[in-house]
Amino acid sequence: MTPATALAIREGELDDPAVIALLRVHAEGMLAASPPGSCHFLDLSGLKQPEVRFFSAWIGDRLAGIGALKRLDAGHGELKSMRVAEAFLGQGVGRAMLEHLIATARAMGMTQLSLETGSTAPFAPALAMYAAHGFEPCGAFGDYRDGDPFSRFLTRAI
Template sequence: MDLRDGQLEHPAVVALLREHFAGMLAASPPGTCHFLDLAALAAPEVTFVTAWEGETLLGCGALKALGDGHGELKSMRTAAAALRRGVAAAILTHLIDRARAAGITRLSLETGTGPAFAAAEALYLRHGFTPCGPFADYEATEFNRYMTRAL
């Protein structure tokens, strides 16, 4: 598995992100989706990475610097054909390492509740994330779940 920075213009990446956006909107009540669109993923405070096997896209993820040593995981998505192969774990581990290297001391995330988000929550728990309250500009809802871990 080859992890690469960027690639936001690659057609396979655009397609996977559009699938991600559609999936989040379909599985979430109105007003509870907080994904970054393509323009926001290209912002200077965001590190966007993709995982590849040769020229086949396996998944993606992003790290957004929030300031004061705090970072946020965003846009974690594994291609359907690559599920259950450790892609998300590899991307997550890479982003945690990148966060540490950037001086981030706390990494947080927002995800949903319910069956569509169970695998993501299990992944984050396995990697040391614990439930927390809303952070940054998020607000508490019955649907959104927040998690964090010290680095």
């Protein structure tokens, strides 16, 4: 990304065909890296629930990434559906989306953010990014259960 190709993060856009296609890529990627019972991504209807805020990141008219924030309770939120489009990997889109979601959670009065992600090799870049932003390992939260070797749980105060 250069200053001339500024990233614009917008709320919504769940009906945009590019967003739907990237959500499909996200689901396929999760299912390719972990068994179905260990995949916890939200489908389109799950992302439209009132407790979820969905964001899309754009460079010009090209979709660069997606991310969502789910309210678990008054002070606790969960990061969901973080994905960067293949053409924009390594360009800071994931970091920008993560920082946007953290700022949004703070503005909503949350004091803690947690997430569940995979444990296999394809998830290493995401795990490194989350660690660089202060997320630390934790136990299962919400409706998740400990003991799944394909899941990693992380949390941080915000």
